[in-house]
Amino acid sequence: MKVMIVEDEMLLAMELQWEIEAAGHTVVGQAASGAQALELLEASPPEFAFVDIQLQDGPKGIDFGRALAERSIPYVFVSGNIKKLPPDFAGAMGAIEKPYTMNGIANALEYISAVVSGDEDRLPPASLVLAADYLRINSK
Template sequence: MNVMIVEDETLLAMELESEIEMAGHRVTGTAMNREQARNLTEAHRPDFAFVDIHLQDGPTGIDVGRDLASQGIPYVFVSGNIKKIPEDFAGALGAIEKPYTLNGMKNALAYISATVAGEGNVAPPASLLAKPSLTKPSP
């Protein structure tokens, strides 16, 4: 899976990149603001993205998320303030709260990989606050 990271804190982006690569995926690049995210998406359309809410240009991560959702690119918010996520999750699959544990990120990444691959029978791990529609039982 080709993954884009949208994170303005360099050390956190590097840590996340390492986790993604250890899980067998490829990082297409890291963006630190909305414009960089747009450019990176155009240059290397990712299969998935991790998006922080607060970036170099302010709280534009939600806008980045909406941009990704409009292009059909699944993503998850990774943020220290998940209360800022809109009720509709701005199209995100869910959110991972910072600080996260390495094991929590590994479990979330396994779930995300399965979801992106179309395996709908996988339950989200505790480390991932899943979008409410993903956790409701079907009628």
């Protein structure tokens, strides 16, 4: 799977890239700002993306997420505060809350890879908050 990383914290982006590549996937690029992310999207469209909400140029991750959703590219947010996400999760599959563990990322990546490949029968790992589950729980 070709994966894009949109994260302005360089160390986190590097760790995420290592985990993605260790799982046998390819990182098509990293972006630290919304503007960089849009340029990368045009140059190397991914099959999936990890997107932080707060980027170098402000809270542009949500805008970029919407651009991914418009192109039917699945993605998850990686954020320190998922409560900042809009009610519709901006079209994301879900979110991984920071701080996360590398094991949590690996489990989420395995699940995401299976779902993107068409295997909808898996249960999501605890590290991944699915948008539909979040909305159902918080609408009560």
